[in-house]
Amino acid sequence: VFDTISDPALRLAASVGLTALGLTLAMAGLVVLMRVRALRSARLHQQAKARWRPVLVRVAAGVDSAAPRLLRSDRMSLLLLWNQMQESLRGEAHDRLNELGDRVGLYALARQLERSRNLASRVIGHATLGHFAHASDWRRLGSGMNELHTPASLSAARALLRIDAQAAAPQVLERYLAHSDWPAPRVGTLLRESPHDAIGASFVRRLVDGSLYERLRLLPLLRFAEVPNIDSVLDRLVHTSNEPQVLSIALRQLHGPAALADVRKLAGHDDPLVRSAAAQALGRIGDSNDQNLLLGLMADSNWWVRYRATQALVGMPGVVADDMIQLRRMISDPFARDMLDQVLAERGLAAQGLAG
Amino acid sequence: VIAQPPWLEWLTWLFLAYFVGLNLVYLMLSLVALRAAVRDTAVRTLSTLPAYTVGLEPGITICIPAYNEQATIAESVRSMLQIDYPDFEIVVVNDGSKDDTLEVLKREFALQPFQLAYRRTLAVKEIHGFYRSPRHPTLLVIDKDNGGRSDAVNAAINAARHGLICVVDADSVLERDSLKRVVRPFIEDPLTIASGGTVRISNGCQISRGYMQRVDVAPGWLARIQVLEYLRGFHNGRIGWAPLNALLIISGAFGVFRRTTLVEAGGFSTRTIGEDMEITMRLHRFHRLAGRAYRIAFVPDAVCWTEAPESLSVLRSQRTRWQRGLMESLWTHRQLFFHPKAGAVGWLACPSMLLIEGLGPVIELLGYVVMTALIILGLTSWSSFAAFLLLAFGTGLLLSASALLLEEVAFRTYPRPRHLTVLLMAMVVENLGYRQLTVWWRTVGLFKWLTGQKQRWGDMQRRGVGSPGNRP
Numbered sequence: 139v140f141d142t143i144s145d146p147a148l149r150l151a152a153s154v155g156l157t158a159l160g161l162t163l164a165m166a167g168l169v170v171l172m173r174v175r176a177l178r179s180a181r182l183h184q185q186a187k188a189r190w191r192p193v194l195v196r197v198a199a200g201v202d203s204a205a206p207r208l209l210r211s212d213r214m215s216l217l218l219l220w221n222q223m224q225e226s227l228r229g230e231a232h233d234r235l236n237e238l239g240d241r242v243g244l245y246a247l248a249r250q251l252e253r254s255r256n257l258a259s260r261v262i263g264h265a266t267l268g269h270f271a272h273a274s275d276w277r278r279l280g281s282g283m284n285e286l287h288t289p290a291s292l293s294a295a296r297a298l299l300r301i302d303a304q305a306a307a308p309q310v311l312e313r314y315l316a317h318s319d320w321p322a323p324r325v326g327t328l329l330r331e332s333p334h335d336a337i338g339a340s341f342v343r344r345l346v347d348g349s350l351y352e353r354l355r356l357l358p359l360l361r362f363a364e365v366p367n368i369d370s371v372l373d374r375l376v377h378t379s380n381e382p383q384v385l386s387i388a389l390r391q392l393h394g395p396a397a398l399a400d401v402r403k404l405a406g407h408d409d410p411l412v413r414s415a416a417a418q419a420l421g422r423i424g425d426s427n428d429q430n431l432l433l434g435l436m437a438d439s440n441w442w443v444r445y446r447a448t449q450a451l452v453g454m455p456g457v458v459a460d461d462m463i464q465l466r467r468m469i470s471d472p473f474a475r476d477m478l479d480q481v482l483a484e485r486g487l488a489a490q491g492l493a494g
Numbered sequence: 495v496i497a498q499p500p501w502l503e504w505l506t507w508l509f510l511a512y513f514v515g516l517n518l519v520y521l522m523l524s525l526v527a528l529r530a531a532v533r534d535t536a537v538r539t540l541s542t543l544p545a546y547t548v549g550l551e552p553g554i555t556i557c558i559p560a561y562n563e564q565a566t567i568a569e570s571v572r573s574m575l576q577i578d579y580p581d582f583e584i585v586v587v588n589d590g591s592k593d594d595t596l597e598v599l600k601r602e603f604a605l606q607p608f609q610l611a612y613r614r615t616l617a618v619k620e621i622h623g624f625y626r627s628p629r630h631p632t633l634l635v636i637d638k639d640n641g642g643r644s645d646a647v648n649a650a651i652n653a654a655r656h657g658l659i660c661v662v663d664a665d666s667v668l669e670r671d672s673l674k675r676v677v678r679p680f681i682e683d684p685l686t687i688a689s690g691g692t693v694r695i696s697n698g699c700q701i702s703r704g705y706m707q708r709v710d711v712a713p714g715w716l717a718r719i720q721v722l723e724y725l726r727g728f729h730n731g732r733i734g735w736a737p738l739n740a741l742l743i744i745s746g747a748f749g750v751f752r753r754t755t756l757v758e759a760g761g762f763s764t765r766t767i768g769e770d771m772e773i774t775m776r777l778h779r780f781h782r783l784a785g786r787a788y789r790i791a792f793v794p795d796a797v798c799w800t801e802a803p804e805s806l807s808v809l810r811s812q813r814t815r816w817q818r819g820l821m822e823s824l825w826t827h828r829q830l831f832f833h834p835k836a837g838a839v840g841w842l843a844c845p846s847m848l849l850i851e852g853l854g855p856v857i858e859l860l861g862y863v864v865m866t867a868l869i870i871l872g873l874t875s876w877s878s879f880a881a882f883l884l885l886a887f888g889t890g891l892l893l894s895a896s897a898l899l900l901e902e903v904a905f906r907t908y909p910r911p912r913h914l915t916v917l918l919m920a921m922v923v924e925n926l927g928y929r930q931l932t933v934w935w936r937t938v939g940l941f942k943w944l945t946g947q948k949q950r951w952g953d954m955q956r957r958g959v960g961s962p963g964n965r966p
Contacts, residue, residue, distance in 0.1 A: 145878075147506045152881040154514055158888030165895035166918055169902045173914055176906065321682040441613045476611040483609045483626075490628035 186215035268297030303332040326362030369394040382409035389415035410440035421450025437471035523734030531904035553656035559646030573704015590640025616761035644762035679791035690744035691796030736792035740843035746770035748798035768819015817939025855936035
């Protein structure tokens with residue numbers, strides 16, 4: 139026999155093996171313990187919901203303002219339930235739940251949570267403070283908006299907008315432009331929840347005259363936010379911009395005919411993104427004079443430009459099936475003809491589907 | 495007792511280094527994964543508040559490559575058509591099936607020939623026709639010559655109208671909100687080029703009309719152990735590598751890619767058997783070496799259920815194929831190894847993958863063979879043999895336990911105490927034969943890769959989603 143367990147290698151093997159086994163047993167025990175705790179916690183949560191939901195409904199409806207004493211074990215369940223209901227309530231019902239929340243200690247709890255090290259607690263704390271909308275929390279939430287964790291900074295921004303949208307919107311936009319961690323759709327949704335006039339002149343000014351980075355960050359927000367004189371802003375962007383990304387986003391949102399001359403010009407742009415967006419815009423705001431332009435785009439080298447141009451042409455007011463048959467005979471470009479066939483087939487299938 | 499000969503000394507230290515290294519890497523990954531999972535769980539507790547991504551989901555083309563799938567294809571497509579997502583299309587590619595896959599599709603969805611202005615952006619085998627359904631305008635079927643899974647996916651990419659491509663298997667069952675979850679990284683971060691979800695084993699679960707009705711663990715131990723294996727692979731591996739942006743594989747059973755990026759990279763490779771890992775590594779290589787910012791994300795709560803093999807022969811074929819695919823991908827993208835620009839991918843993920851997953855089976859097999867031979871020949875003590883067995887099993891058990899812990903912390907997909915008991919038992923049972931068999935098959939896979947033997951689409955015997963056979 140070559141060796142015994144006293145050799146260093148084998149001693150190490152045995153030690154590592156035993157340690158792994160010990161850790162395994164500890165983890166398995168932890169898993170079982172967590173499962174037991176989770177089952178208990180789920181049961182308590184259900185009980186708390188069953189106790190408090192009817193109370194919240196009665197209070198929100200103004201039927202009754204009485205509330206039972208809040209058990210310590212019910213606090214988080216109630217807070218979540220209260221937040222859920224507040225999300226769908228406005229006006230007096232919202233105020234009545236605020237009054238109840240204050241009375242049973244939810245406001246004090248939210249202020250504690252807002253300072254917690256736990257991310258989820260901070261976010262729930264912010265959400266709750268946003269519903270209470272006390273001006274005294276402005277500064278605290280303002281520093282929360284600048285923290286590193288994105289979910290927490292966004293929830294603080296939402297709370298600030300709920301307290302005072304006019305004052306908060308410029309700060310929110312500044313934070314959005316200063317850091318890239320906030321996704322545009324999320325900020326757009328926040329702004330959409332705010333009063334229509336929350337976005338002011340500074341937004342428009344930066345959109346038109348800001349740096350390329352600022353314009354590219356701000357443009358996606360147009361889908362969500364109510365911007366004063368949006369059509370003239372877009373017209374101006376289409377008229378003055380050179381950047382393909384800015385142009386394509388602006389063209390896609392253009393609905394007024396004032397920029398028609400610019401759109402026609404952009405149909406010949408070097409970038410296919412811009413040509414495709416221009417074709418779509420012509421379908422919306424163009425007239426019969428644009429048919430030849432669209433016919434030219436149907437033979438474009440880019441598939442999407444051909445597709446959008448064909449859709450725009452086929453969808454133009456006054457264009458009927460006979461026109462398309464005639465058009466197909468006229469087209470000499472095989473790619474344009476293929477695309478016309480596809481778009482017509484799509485319309486045919488859609489009509490069959492509707493008829494079915 | 496005499497002194498060890500030098501070769502045995504070397505071998506001993508090799509085994510030790512392997513097991514200790516394996517432990518350290520996976521423990522590190524487990525810690526990263528646990529941290530990420532706790533953070534994600536914290537954010538998920540906020541799901542009671544309004545979901546901010548509602549209405550912002552980008553359009554997705556779901557690609558379903560199908561080869562001899564007549565038993566399952568109609569049910570799969572039907573389930574995909576009901577997915578909860580605002581803007582999607584489904585492109586099924588009949589890749590020259592020898593059975594009635596196309597006929598079943600035509601009959602079940604009232605397909606009609608369709609004139610498509612097809613873009614041949616990626617080269618694919620000859621296409622015979624396109625079909626659409628007036629009843630289901632979002633469904634497109636492509637009929638083409640057989641060219642393999644990658645060729646089929648590439649054909650779908652060419653026809654895709656949307657900017658995101660979701661690749662799924664023909665037998666995949668997506669949870670209703672899986673697509674909404676898996677696109678979150680694309681909504682939140684424009685640099686995201688790919689995103690993957692968790693694949694779980696559906697054997698034993700109750701699936702009806704393509705929907706998961708009740709989660710259960712599989713009735714047989716072969717599938718039960720695979721449940722544990724998948725937990726280990728996805729929890730320890732993928733959640734752990736994703737925060738480092740070093741995920742080396744987006745599973746072919748459920749992954750989403752940006753179309754422009756796929757096209758730019760040349761689409762899925764038709765020359766490899768492990769096309770999902772190959773494309774993920776290629777995307778890393780293209781972006782890292784060119785210094786382009788990007789993100790490949792993993793969304794653990796976006797779940798796709800798939801059937802696991804319940805026969806040893808199919809399992810053997812799958813594991814040898816996976817091992818070949820792994821080695822092919824690592825070899826093809828060997829330029830990433832320790833490249834100055836490759837970051838965590840080249841300096842951590844690739845070497846770990848090669849040593850642990852690529853060469854690990856050989857080292858482990860060598861360990862079993864040498865130790866058994868020595869004990870049979872009476873050349874080593876039983877205590878030494880026991881120490882090595884303890885090391886091998888302890889390591890395996892620890893990795894499984896950490897995956898189970900992560901599952902319990904973050905997901906708790908298997909709700910009943912019985913499920914937990916079965917999984918805890920599977921941790922032990924796995925070491926009694928299953929593990930040794932898979933080590934052998936993976937070594938065979940490695941050998942096949944070295945000798946360049948070919949392998950084709952796997953012939954998985956499907957029971958079919960929602961079929962009575964899937965119910966307990």
